[in-house]
Amino acid sequence: RSYLIMRLMLIWIILLRMPPTSEMETFAEIDLSAIRTNVKAIRSYIDPAKVIAVIKADAYGHGAIPVARILADDVMMFAVATVDEAIELRQAEIHHPILILYNVLPHLIEKAVIQKITLTVSEAELPKALSKIAQRKNRDIKIHVNINTGMNRDGAQCNQAVGFLQWLNTLPGIMVEGVFTHFATADKITNTELDQQLYRFNSVIDKLDRLNLLPTIVHAANSSAMLKRKDTHFDAVRIGLTLFGLNPLVGTQDFLPLQSALEWKTRVISTEEISVGEGISYGFTYRAERPIHIATARIGYADGYSRLLSNTGIALIGGKTRKLAGQVCMDVSVFEVDNSVNIGDEVVLIGWQGNYHIDAAQMAKKIGTITYEILTGISKRVPRIYRD
Structure with a gap:
C-alpha cells in the first residue's frame, strides 16, 4: 500500500510540474x-473470456x-x-505477464527471459534456445505458439501445428501456456x-484437446x-x-458504447x-480566390500530422470547422x-470543440490510411497530458 501511495505521489509531482494546457502549443x-x-x-461483454491488452507502439x-x-x-x-517495449514496462515496475507477439532475434532471448517476458514461437530455433536457458537456470519458461491460419505473415503452418506442439512439449523447461492466431x-x-x-x-x-496438449x-x-x-x-x-474508445466496425456502438480517450490539440501562433x-x-499549391483570413497553427509533419493532409485536412478553430490551406510544413500548418480567430486560440485536430467533433477515423479516411497509423504516428515531440 505504501508503495502504491509513493507511485501516485510521483505521478502527481510530474503532473504539477507540467505547464497547464492553456500554456502549451501542441499536446x-x-x-x-x-x-x-x-x-x-x-470485460462485461466478453465474460467469461479475459482481456489481453495490446499496448504496443506506446499503447497506440x-x-x-x-x-x-x-x-x-x-x-x-x-x-x-x-x-524493448516489454522491458520499458518492466523498468516502470509493471509486473503483469507480458507477451511479445512475434519471434525475437537470438541476441534478445536471454534479455527477455531475465525480465520474465513471455515469448511467441512459430519455428524450432527459438524454443531450442529457450530450453537450453531454462535448463541452465533450472526454471520453466512460458511460451505462446502462433499458428498461421491464413494471414501468412508469420506463425507455424496449420498442417504442422499439432506436431509442432507435440515436439514443444518434449523440450525440457518449456511450458506452452498459450496458442493463438491472428x-x-x-x-x-x-x-x-x-x-x-x-x-x-x-x-x-480440437486435435490438441484430444491429445491433452491444449x-x-x-x-x-x-x-x-x-x-x-x-x-x-x-x-x-x-x-x-477498442481499449482507447475507437471502434473498427460500423454499427456496433449501440451495444458496446466506447469513449474516445485521446484528443490532439494545438494553438494559433x-x-x-x-x-x-x-x-x-x-x-x-493553394492560392486565394478571394481575400481571406488565415491562421498558422503550431502543428506539422514532425509532430505526426501527415503531409498528405495538405489542402485536405480540417481542424476546429473558434467553434467551426476550418480547412487546411496549402502544404503541411515540418512544424506549422x-x-x-x-x-x-486570434493568436492563442485552441485548434482541435482530433476531439471536440463545442458541438463539433473530428475523430482519428475521419483524418485517416482523408489520406487513405487507417486509424492505427494516425494514432501511432503522433510523434514523441507532442507531449501527452493525462487526465483521470
Missing part, C-alpha cells in the same frame, strides 16, 4: 478514466506506462511487439475469410473479431483499438489577411479562418 490529452470505462465495458500513441497502470486490475496480460479480415463486412481461418484454428484446437490460454480475437463474433473469444481476446491570388506555404 495530446489522454483521458485515463475513458480507458478504464472502456475496458470494464469490454496513448502512452504505454500510464495505460498499463490504469488497465492492470482489469486485464490478464499485456501484449507488445518488441523486447485474423486478416475481421474488420470486413463479409466473413468468408474469417470463417475459413476460424475453421482451421478450431481444427487445431494450452491454458487460447486467444484469437482482435478488436474487430471481438465485437462481431463471440465464437472467436475463446479464453481471452487480444485487443488494442499567428494570423494574417491574404489578398486574391496570393499563394500559401511551400509550392503555392495554415488554416483558412475569419477575423474572429
Whole structure:
C-alpha cells in the first residue's frame, strides 16, 4: 500500500510540474478514466473470456506506462511487439505477464527471459534456445505458439501445428501456456475469410484437446473479431483499438458504447489577411480566390500530422470547422479562418470543440490510411497530458 501511495505521489509531482494546457502549443490529452470505462465495458461483454491488452507502439500513441497502470486490475496480460517495449514496462515496475507477439532475434532471448517476458514461437530455433536457458537456470519458461491460419505473415503452418506442439512439449523447461492466431479480415463486412481461418484454428484446437496438449490460454480475437463474433473469444481476446474508445466496425456502438480517450490539440501562433491570388506555404499549391483570413497553427509533419493532409485536412478553430490551406510544413500548418480567430486560440485536430467533433477515423479516411497509423504516428515531440 505504501508503495502504491509513493507511485501516485510521483505521478502527481510530474503532473504539477507540467505547464497547464492553456500554456502549451501542441499536446495530446489522454483521458485515463475513458480507458478504464472502456475496458470494464469490454470485460462485461466478453465474460467469461479475459482481456489481453495490446499496448504496443506506446499503447497506440496513448502512452504505454500510464495505460498499463490504469488497465492492470482489469486485464490478464499485456501484449507488445518488441523486447524493448516489454522491458520499458518492466523498468516502470509493471509486473503483469507480458507477451511479445512475434519471434525475437537470438541476441534478445536471454534479455527477455531475465525480465520474465513471455515469448511467441512459430519455428524450432527459438524454443531450442529457450530450453537450453531454462535448463541452465533450472526454471520453466512460458511460451505462446502462433499458428498461421491464413494471414501468412508469420506463425507455424496449420498442417504442422499439432506436431509442432507435440515436439514443444518434449523440450525440457518449456511450458506452452498459450496458442493463438491472428485474423486478416475481421474488420470486413463479409466473413468468408474469417470463417475459413476460424475453421482451421478450431481444427487445431480440437486435435490438441484430444491429445491433452491444449494450452491454458487460447486467444484469437482482435478488436474487430471481438465485437462481431463471440465464437472467436475463446479464453481471452487480444485487443488494442477498442481499449482507447475507437471502434473498427460500423454499427456496433449501440451495444458496446466506447469513449474516445485521446484528443490532439494545438494553438494559433499567428494570423494574417491574404489578398486574391496570393499563394500559401511551400509550392503555392493553394492560392486565394478571394481575400481571406488565415491562421498558422503550431502543428506539422514532425509532430505526426501527415503531409498528405495538405489542402485536405480540417481542424476546429473558434467553434467551426476550418480547412487546411496549402502544404503541411515540418512544424506549422495554415488554416483558412475569419477575423474572429486570434493568436492563442485552441485548434482541435482530433476531439471536440463545442458541438463539433473530428475523430482519428475521419483524418485517416482523408489520406487513405487507417486509424492505427494516425494514432501511432503522433510523434514523441507532442507531449501527452493525462487526465483521470
